[in-house]
Amino acid sequence: MTGATLKRDLRTGRSLWADSPGLGVHTRTLGKAISVDVAIVGAGISAAFMARELSRDHSVAVLDRRPPLSGSTIASTALLQWEIDLPLTALSERIGAASAKRAYLRSRRAIKDLKRIVVEERIVCGLHDKDTLYLAGDAYGHRALEAEADARAALGLESRYIRPADLRDRFGIDRTGAILSRGSASGDPARLAAGLLRRAAADGAGIYSPVEVLEAVSDPDGVTLLTDAGQPVRAGAVIFCCGYEFPKAVPTPGAEVISTWALASKSRTPCPRWLKDTLLWEAADPYLYLRMSRDGRLIVGGEDEASSTAHADRAKLKRKCATIAEKLKRLLPMVEFDIDYSWAGAFGESSTGLPSIGPVPGMEHAWAVMGFGGNGITYSVIASQIVSSALRGKPDTDADLYRS
Ligand SMILES: Cc1cc2nc3c(=O)[nH]c(=O)nc-3n(C[C@H](O)[C@H](O)[C@H](O)COP(=O)(O)OP(=O)(O)OC[C@H]3O[C@@H](n4cnc5c(N)ncnc54)[C@H](O)[C@@H]3O)c2cc1C
Numbered sequence: 019m020t021g022a023t024l025k026r027d028l029r030t031g032r033s034l035w036a037d038s039p040g041l042g043v044h045t046r047t048l049g050k051a052i053s054v055d056v057a058i059v060g061a062g063i064s065a066a067f068m069a070r071e072l073s074r075d076h077s078v079a080v081l082d083r084r085p086p087l088s089g090s091t092i093a094s095t096a097l098l099q100w101e102i103d104l105p106l107t108a109l110s111e112r113i114g115a116a117s118a119k120r121a122y123l124r125s126r127r128a129i130k131d132l133k134r135i136v137v138e139e140r141i142v143c144g145l146h147d148k149d150t151l152y153l154a155g156d157a158y159g160h161r162a163l164e165a166e167a168d169a170r171a172a173l174g175l176e177s178r179y180i181r182p183a184d185l186r187d188r189f190g191i192d193r194t195g196a197i198l199s200r201g202s203a204s205g206d207p208a209r210l211a212a213g214l215l216r217r218a219a220a221d222g223a224g225i226y227s228p229v230e231v232l233e234a235v236s237d238p239d240g241v242t243l244l245t246d247a248g249q250p251v252r253a254g255a256v257i258f259c260c261g262y263e264f265p266k267a268v269p270t271p272g273a274e275v276i277s278t279w280a281l282a283s284k285s286r287t288p289c290p291r292w293l294k295d296t297l298l299w300e301a302a303d304p305y306l307y308l309r310m311s312r313d314g315r316l317i318v319g320g321e322d323e324a325s326s327t328a329h330a331d332r333a334k335l336k337r338k339c340a341t342i343a344e345k346l347k348r349l350l351p352m353v354e355f356d357i358d359y360s361w362a363g364a365f366g367e368s369s370t371g372l373p374s375i376g377p378v379p380g381m382e383h384a385w386a387v388m389g390f391g392g393n394g395i396t397y398s399v400i401a402s403q404i405v406s407s408a409l410r411g412k413p414d415t416d417a418d419l420y421r422s
Contacts (some may be wrong), residue, residue: 069218073403093363141213155302160195277329
């Protein structure tokens with residue numbers, strides 16, 4: 019066993035997805051004042067799902083101060099899970115059993131919807147159905163996971179408890195227990211977002227970049243956005259999809275921006291067969307998670323730190339990735355890999371693992387989407403459904419779950 023080697027030529031600080039093919043999105047400059055039904059601030063995965071949904075029956079402008087996909091979307095490891103960071107049993111204690119059940123079922127539906135949209139729109143983004151293996155750790159041990167598996171199964175979710183002997187025999191993993199669940203997925207988040215933005219553009223949406231929204235002023239009829247292009251954007255409604263770059267006007271009670279790290283091995287890394295179809299994560303703090311890409315790379319992340327700036331520290335990137343590689347080596351000693359890419363990013367957390375999706379208090383016609391937790395992309399789907407339903411005058415029955 020040689021384990022991981024950090025090569026001199028490793029693509030330090032560069033996300034794997036930055037080199038994906040097919041990321042082209044046609045952008046415009048904001049050369050004159052425009053007026054639209056809906057303005058979306060941000061051009062990441064949240065804006066992409068939103069723009070694709072709304073541009074079918076609204077005029078839409080997407081505005082980003084950077085090129086599209088330059089925010090946390092390009093950094094995402096894109097485990098597309100319906101399992102929320104907080105187990106169902108723990109979430110029930112926080113928000114009540116009925117709401118926790120709705121939150122889990124809504125996430126499950128969102129992953130199904132995401133898969134359907136990718137097929138309908140024929141987006142090539144390496145989407146692959148995956149099981150998930152959630153390993154007992156220091157945050158939730160085997161007894162807690164056994165109870166969790168029962169609670170999920172009672173809700174009709176496809177989860178079952180795996181005993182240590184099975185875990186060793188089937189997966190070669192030495193832990194006190196795990197939950198095996200069906201129905202998740204993985205893919206390339208940048209190609210997914212680019213495909214959705216292109217779909218929106220084909221339906222008439224304008225994608226403006228670089229344009230920074232400096233201020234939003236609302237009145238009874240709509241919102242005026244003041245931009246650094248010197249030209250205003252008038253809109254019937256504005257939706258802030260700014261990721262973890264929280265707009266000043268949007269309160270974020272209980273939310274925290276932290277730093278997180280990830281790495282990708284070289285393509286065609288030899289791995290056990292089951293790993294190709296399984297996302298792996300730990301009930302531990304800090305936790306390790308991993309999955310494989312379509313071209314046989316291991317994509318591994320974790321080592322979260324409660325700092326909004328640590329992700330920019332180059333020396334820390336090397337240390338964190340060495341720790342992630344060590345942990346992986348301990349978990350799967352049979353896997354040998356070379357690190358090809360390593361990167362870091364900002365990440366938003368809430369105490370429940372649920373996102374914040376809803377109207378901006380004190381600002382008429384304004385909405386904000388903040389997809390906290392390890393399910394940020396799942397929440398981008400849910401946000402596009404909740405906000406578009408509200409704008410169409412048919413409020414979503416789960417909207418209350420995501421009001422911060
Ligand atoms: C390392 C890492 C791993 C992750 N892994 C997963 C995972 O496995 N699964 C998962 O579901 N989620 C994961 N996430 C979270 C997920 O990636 C995010 O929730 C998601 O990318 C957020 O997308 P977004 O579109 O909301 O924000 P972003 O992609 O950050 O886009 C926001 C955009 O808004 C623009 N903007 C901000 N302010 C303004 C302004 N005033 N004017 C104009 N433009 C503005 C920014 O330039 C940016 O482009 C991960 C995140 C990181 C960092």
